[in-house]
Each structure stands twice: as C-alpha cells, then as structure tokens.
Amino acid sequence: MNNILLVIDVQNGFLRNNATRQCAQKIGNLLNSNLFNIVTATQFRNRPESPYRRFLGWSKMVSLEEQQLIPAVKENAVAVFEKFIYTCVNNDFMDSMKKLNNNKLPQQIFLCGIDTDSCVLKIAVDLFEHNIQPLILKAYCNSNGGAGSHRAGITALKRFIGENSLIDGEIKNIRDINKALSKKDIIYKYRASLPAKAKIKSIIEQAEIKYLKGNALELIQELADSMSLSQRINNPAIDELLKGQQKKMFNAKLKVADSNKVLANYCIEWEKETIALYGKLLKHLEN
Numbered sequence: 001m002n003n004i005l006l007v008i009d010v011q012n013g014f015l016r017n018n019a020t021r022q023c024a025q026k027i028g029n030l031l032n033s034n035l036f037n038i039v040t041a042t043q044f045r046n047r048p049e050s051p052y053r054r055f056l057g058w059s060k061m062v063s064l065e066e067q068q069l070i071p072a073v074k075e076n077a078v079a080v081f082e083k084f085i086y087t088c089v090n091n092d093f094m095d096s097m098k099k100l101n102n103n104k105l106p107q108q109i110f111l112c113g114i115d116t117d118s119c120v121l122k123i124a125v126d127l128f129e130h131n132i133q134p135l136i137l138k139a140y141c142n143s144n145g146g147a148g149s150h151r152a153g154i155t156a157l158k159r160f161i162g163e164n165s166l167i168d169g170e171i172k173n174i175r176d177i178n179k180a181l182s183k184k185d186i187i188y189k190y191r192a193s194l195p196a197k198a199k200i201k202s203i204i205e206q207a208e209i210k211y212l213k214g215n216a217l218e219l220i221q222e223l224a225d226s227m228s229l230s231q232r233i234n235n236p237a238i239d240e241l242l243k244g245q246q247k248k249m250f251n252a253k254l255k256v257a258d259s260n261k262v263l264a265n266y267c268i269e270w271e272k273e274t275i276a277l278y279g280k281l282l283k284h285l286e287n
Helices: 018-032 051-056 071-076 091-100 116-129 147-161 174-183 196-212 216-225 236-241 244-258 261-286
Strands: 004-008 038-044 079-083 108-114 133-142
Touching: 004 018, 004 116, 018 071, 018 108, 018 133, 038 071, 038 091, 038 116, 079 091, 108 116, 108 174, 116 133, 116 147, 133 147
Parallel strands: 004 038, 004 108, 038 079, 108 133
Antiparallel strands: none
C-alpha cells in the first residue's frame, strides 16, 4: 500500500505570519525525510474572474511570485494539482490519484498544509465524500487567520470527518506513519451503562487509540478510573502497569484503597479477563 501525502497550498503568498512560515518549514523537513511513497501538492491561483475577487474583494495570490511553491514541495512532488477554488478534488484529480496508486483509488490520503480552516478543510471533506479517508497531520497544518482559525478548522474537521482521521504529533519515522494508519481502524465503543466486563473491553479499545495518539498517561488514568480503587488491589497486571511515572500518579489512591481490601472480592469473577486485557494494553505501552 502506498503512503500518499497531499501538500495543500504551501506557497509564498500564503506564508503571511510566523505560524504559517514555521508550518512550511516543518513540511519541508517532512518531505526531505522521504517517508512517503508518493508526494503530491496543490497550487492555488487567483484568477481575475474568481469568486474571491468578486465576492470577497480579495486580490492576493495573483503574481507568479506569490503563487510559487516552496522549494521542498517543488523538489518532492510527483504531481502538482493547479486549482482556482478551495478544493482540488474533481474527476481529473481522482483519475490522477488512481494512476499514481497502481490504477486503484487510494483508501486514504495524508493531508497537510495551509489554511486549516479553508482549503485543508474543504479538500478533506471532499475526499471523505468520495469515500477516501483523509488523514490530517495536525502538526503540519496552520492558518493565516491565526491560532483561533486553526483551532476552528480542527474542530470542524472532527465534526466532518471524525476524530480518528486527525493525527497528533510529528511524523519522525515510518513507525509514526504506521501508528496513524492503525489508529484509523480503531473504533470508539464506550458505553457508560455497560456491565463491568463489557465496559473494560470497550475502555481498552479507547485506550489503544489514546496510546497511538501518544496520551499514555491519560489512558492509564481512564483505565484506573474504570475500576473502583479496591478492585486494583493485589492485581499483578495492574501493578506492572503502574510502574514508574504511572505508579507515582496513583500512590495516594492506592493507600486509600488499601483500607478497603475486603471489597476486592467484587472483581474475583472477572479478574482473569481483566488481567488479560491489561496485558494487551501493557504490550502497547512497551512497544
């Protein structure tokens, strides 16, 4: 399977604040790491008859200098899709993607670029509606509208395409890409009203997602909170799980729970299953 990256509008004229300039630099470093099999890009041109001029009075991105892609994009992109509106997704784009991907439409495409709240958002939604999952590299997106606009774009993306399609953190090696691809296949199944066994199972599934997002401490907290304090006493799998920094977090709680050991009988029926599930999580933490 090809790892396809689409770099959106990283052009001179869109690098208008520190955030977008830093974003472009990070994207350049990402491209030069050669972690993606196929790199593509979009290039926006603001034509005289464009809706941006007619309805918004916006006349930037007209000169060739403004429209120039940054060097790293020009050097690494095997295809550049010229566009005159927010999106590049049309029949020609889909045909090109199919040709680049061994004559098959890709199942997912990684996205990064500028602006999070406009072109990145629109292209992501268009791919989604063409049954291609957009995987948004959040650390490699930003907005000329400022931090508030970037955050608004991220919020809208969560609503439009789902949180599982938003990738946290920087991509430093192929393992990070594989984590992103694994994350998209995990589904939240948490239901507060589930019985103890089923609840622990669904929490494990959520925890895997949080691990893949790098939130190890948060997932440990959620797992611990899913059981009463007394249920965690004398459980070897949980003791292993709380080693190091995690164990320090719960020392105070464990001392409180120590006086309630008698209540631990509550979890005897499903203790074996719980240990197995925590063992599964522990493997994730050790990888």
